[in-house]
Amino acid sequence: MRLASKRRRMNIGRLGIYAFLLSAALFFLAPLYIMIVTSLKSMDEIRLGQLFAWPMALTLEPWRAAWSEACTGVACEGVSAGFWNSVLITVPSTVLPILVGAVNGYALSFWRPRGANALFGLLMLGAFIPVQVMIYPLVKMLAAVALYSSLPGIVLVHLIFSMPVMTLLFRNYYAGIPAELFKAARIDGGGFWRIFFQLMLPMSPPIIIVATIMQVTGVWNDYILGLVFAGRDNLPMTVQLNNVINTTTGERLYNLNMAATILTSLVPLLVYFASGRWFVRGIAAGAVKG
Amino acid sequence: MKRRRWGMAWLALLPMALTVLLAYLGTTLWTLRVSLSSSRTFPRDDFVGLAQYQRLFENERWLQSLGNLAVYGLLFMLACMVIGFALAVFIDQKVRGEGLLRTAFLYPYAMSFVATGLVWQWVLNPGAGLQPALQQLGWSDFTFDWIIDQDKVIYTVVIASVWQAAGLVMAMLLAGLRGIDEDIWKAARMDGIPAWRVYLSIVLPMLAPTLATVFVLLSTAVVKVFDAVVAMTQGGPGTASDVPAKFIMDHLFGRANIALASAGAIVLLLTVVVLVAPLLYARSRARAREGA
Numbered sequence: 372m373r374l375a376s377k378r379r380r381m382n383i384g385r386l387g388i389y390a391f392l393l394s395a396a397l398f399f400l401a402p403l404y405i406m407i408v409t410s411l412k413s414m415d416e417i418r419l420g421q422l423f424a425w426p427m428a429l430t431l432e433p434w435r436a437a438w439s440e441a442c443t444g445v446a447c448e449g450v451s452a453g454f455w456n457s458v459l460i461t462v463p464s465t466v467l468p469i470l471v472g473a474v475n476g477y478a479l480s481f482w483r484p485r486g487a488n489a490l491f492g493l494l495m496l497g498a499f500i501p502v503q504v505m506i507y508p509l510v511k512m513l514a515a516v517a518l519y520s521s522l523p524g525i526v527l528v529h530l531i532f533s534m535p536v537m538t539l540l541f542r543n544y545y546a547g548i549p550a551e552l553f554k555a556a557r558i559d560g561g562g563f564w565r566i567f568f569q570l571m572l573p574m575s576p577p578i579i580i581v582a583t584i585m586q587v588t589g590v591w592n593d594y595i596l597g598l599v600f601a602g603r604d605n606l607p608m609t610v611q612l613n614n615v616i617n618t619t620t621g622e623r624l625y626n627l628n629m630a631a632t633i634l635t636s637l638v639p640l641l642v643y644f645a646s647g648r649w650f651v652r653g654i655a656a657g658a659v660k661g
Numbered sequence: 662m663k664r665r666r667w668g669m670a671w672l673a674l675l676p677m678a679l680t681v682l683l684a685y686l687g688t689t690l691w692t693l694r695v696s697l698s699s700s701r702t703f704p705r706d707d708f709v710g711l712a713q714y715q716r717l718f719e720n721e722r723w724l725q726s727l728g729n730l731a732v733y734g735l736l737f738m739l740a741c742m743v744i745g746f747a748l749a750v751f752i753d754q755k756v757r758g759e760g761l762l763r764t765a766f767l768y769p770y771a772m773s774f775v776a777t778g779l780v781w782q783w784v785l786n787p788g789a790g791l792q793p794a795l796q797q798l799g800w801s802d803f804t805f806d807w808i809i810d811q812d813k814v815i816y817t818v819v820i821a822s823v824w825q826a827a828g829l830v831m832a833m834l835l836a837g838l839r840g841i842d843e844d845i846w847k848a849a850r851m852d853g854i855p856a857w858r859v860y861l862s863i864v865l866p867m868l869a870p871t872l873a874t875v876f877v878l879l880s881t882a883v884v885k886v887f888d889a890v891v892a893m894t895q896g897g898p899g900t901a902s903d904v905p906a907k908f909i910m911d912h913l914f915g916r917a918n919i920a921l922a923s924a925g926a927i928v929l930l931l932t933v934v935v936l937v938a939p940l941l942y943a944r945s946r947a948r949a950r951e952g953a
Contacts, residue, residue: 388751395748396765399824402780403768409783420793422784474673482670490674490681497685499933501884503909503926507695507919508688511704531684534677563669592773594888599914609775613892616779625783632779636772643771644764651767651832 410434410630417625433626437634441627443611444618450631453611457591457638459522460607464529465586469579471530472537477571479538480545481553482563491538498535506599513600520602528600529590537582544578545571581653584646588639608635689930696923704919713924723925726903729815733904734883736816740823741879742872745830750860752831753838763835767828774825778892781821782808811901814894818902822889826882830875837871838864873940880936884929905929 405422410433412426439449446452478484479491509528510519518524548571556566597607606614612635616628643650699709717723748766752759769777784790787806795803807813841864849859865872887906894902905925912922 385754388754388756391747392751392756392762395744396762399765399769399828402784402824405784406780417789420789420797422790422794471676475677478670478673482667484667484670484674487670487674490678493681493685494677497681499881499937500685500689501906501926501929501933503906503913503922504692504930505684505688506910507913507923508691509684511691512683512688530676531680534680538677563673588771592775594773594775594891595910609773609888612779613775616782617892617895625789628779629783632776636776639771639773640768643768650771651836654770654829654832 406629406633410437410626410633412626414622414624414626430626433624433630434634436624437615437627437631441615441624441631442618443606443614450608450611450615450634453606453608454634456601456605456611457608460525460529460597460601460605461587461590461638463522463526464533464590465583467526468530468533468537468586469582471534472582473541473572473575473579474567475534475538476541476543476545477567478563479542480548481550481566491542494535494538502532502595506595510599519600520605522601522605525597525601525605528596529593532596533586533589536585540578540582540585541575544575548574580646581649584642584650585653588642588650591638692923692926695920696927698920700920700923702917702919709920713920714928717921717924717928720921722900722903723905723908725900726905726908729902730883730886730904733815733819733822733886734880736819737822737826737883738876738879740819741827741830742875744823744827745875746834748827748831749834749838752835763828763832766831769825770829772825774822774886774888775892777821777825778818778889778894781817781824782893785817785820808894809898811898814898814902818886818890818893821893822882822886825889826879830879833871833875834868837868841867870944873944877937877940881933884933884936 408424408426409417409422411429411431413428413430413432416427437449438451440447441449443450443453475491479487509531513519513524513527518527552570553566556570561570591607592609593607594609594613597605598610601607601610612631615631616623646653695704696713697710698705698707699712752762756762785805785808787793787804787809792803792805795805808817845863846859849856849863885906886904887910890896890902890904890907896903896907906929909922909925909929912918912925
């Protein structure tokens with residue numbers, strides 16, 4: 372949509388466009404570059420203060436130490452424990468909300484029980500309540516049913532906080548499926564669950580992919596819920612990472628810190644690079660709350 | 662038949678109903694109730710009116726965190742919008758390597774706030790980061806120590822957050838730009854209207870719904886800001902980069918002052934309502950009109 376006829380003026384203009392875009396790209400990529408080179412340097416080299424310099428002697432030692440030796444407050448077992456905790460939290464916190472969201476969206480789109488839409492409206496408004504409003508009473512409630520500081524507890528909390536977006540995603544998706552299909556299945560005598568499992572779920576992979584991307588990155592990157600609800604034995608990687616970096620005494624091991632930061636970001640970054648456009652579609656869909 | 666059909670559907674919606682009733686309505690009412698009591702370590706049943714709110718707004722640290730939130734929110738949203746829009750417009754000029762550029766701008770959004778905060782803590786560290794590096798490159802009097810400067814530390818949180826979120830704004834606005842009819846551009850070109858005019862007077866208004874979505878997304882992110890501050894500055898130096906969410910968490914779990922914290926949480930909730938409600942209302946009105 373450029374002015375194709377005015378070639379000469381365009382060339383200067385295009386130069387400006389590329390100059391802007393390239394300098395912007397440098398700004399966005401610089402921290403990633405700095406993280407990587409820092410994680411591959413020895414502390415002696417870091418003390419030279421050459422932030423941008425490529426390592427003189429490449430070492431993977433900081434990565435090994437970050438993974439299996441770094442102190443996360445009390446224990447010194449590296450961020451690997453946090454990694455597996457995050458996996459244990461993320462898997463059920465992805466599957467369960469998607470399943471509940473799908474059932475919600477299906478019931479809201481096709482069965483439409485009376486009052487359900489009002490309930491859905493409230494759920495959407497609930498998405499805007501700051502977590503700080505809900506956190507303390509939720510701690511009390513979970514403690515009352517002995518789920519506080521447990522894996523099922525943190526999964527339940529993730530389910531609660533992701534239900535609005537998951538329900539919205541599936542409701543909007545099912546709104547695009549012809550009602551005739553559902554009616555035909557009804558006439559054939561399909562019940563609520565049969566139609567869901569045999570008709571709707573098999574038609575849902577596109578939206579399930581989007582939902583999975585959102586949940587995996589969202590749950591993996593969560594800090595505050597894991598910090599409060601997971602309990603000491605299940606702290607996710609983000610919390611352990613923050614502990615590694617902000618509670619160390621003595622000299623700060625920047626190389627180890629950066630390796631730990633990259634390790635913690637690896638899963639969502641891989642999801643992002645692998646999913647490309649789906650990732651954007653997911654956040655865009657999730658952003659359209661209400 | 663009818664009743665059974667609703668019965669099963671309702672049963673299926675039970676988790677949603679419980680979430681709305683217990684997790685959303687229940688907790689909000691509970692927090693509201695506690696904010697009107699004199700609770701400290703444990704919830705107390707008494708009623709002290711708005712005393713906690715009064716205490717809250719006499720609390721220096723709270724006022725500072727509110728001020729920080731205002732500065733942070735304003736700058737963060739403005740910078741994200743401007744940078745995001747600029748990136749989207751420039752990328753939309755049929756440039757080479759669009760995919761690579763988009764990837765470079767958006768990847769920070771995949772990272773957690775904690776990781777973002779930690780990276781920038783390292784980059785902006787005046788002892789080992791950007792400052793000595795640039796000094797050694799010959800820029801001997803270069804100083805950038807905002808992260809340890811009480812008056813400027815909040816701007817460093819803005820820098821890190823904009824780095825994290827501007828790509829998202831770019832992605833959403835780019836999608837919006839791609840949805841605009843090519844004919845508008847042809848017509849404008851025929852009339853000899855300069856491109857920047859078209860962007861300002863025609864394209865920007867047409868992007869209003871997308872901009873509204875971006876605004877809602879960014880403003881809820883502002884109110885929530887917590888992880889990035891904890892990771893980057895831990896609220897410091899002193900309490901210079903404190904934010905309301907952190908104030909509330911500290912008073913809930915560190916300082917055993919749950920009534921004061923609850924009052925803060927309710928103030929935060931009201932902030933969200935004031936920011937987001939008009940937009941949501943306008944959008945639902947627009948949607949109702951479309952549907953009619």
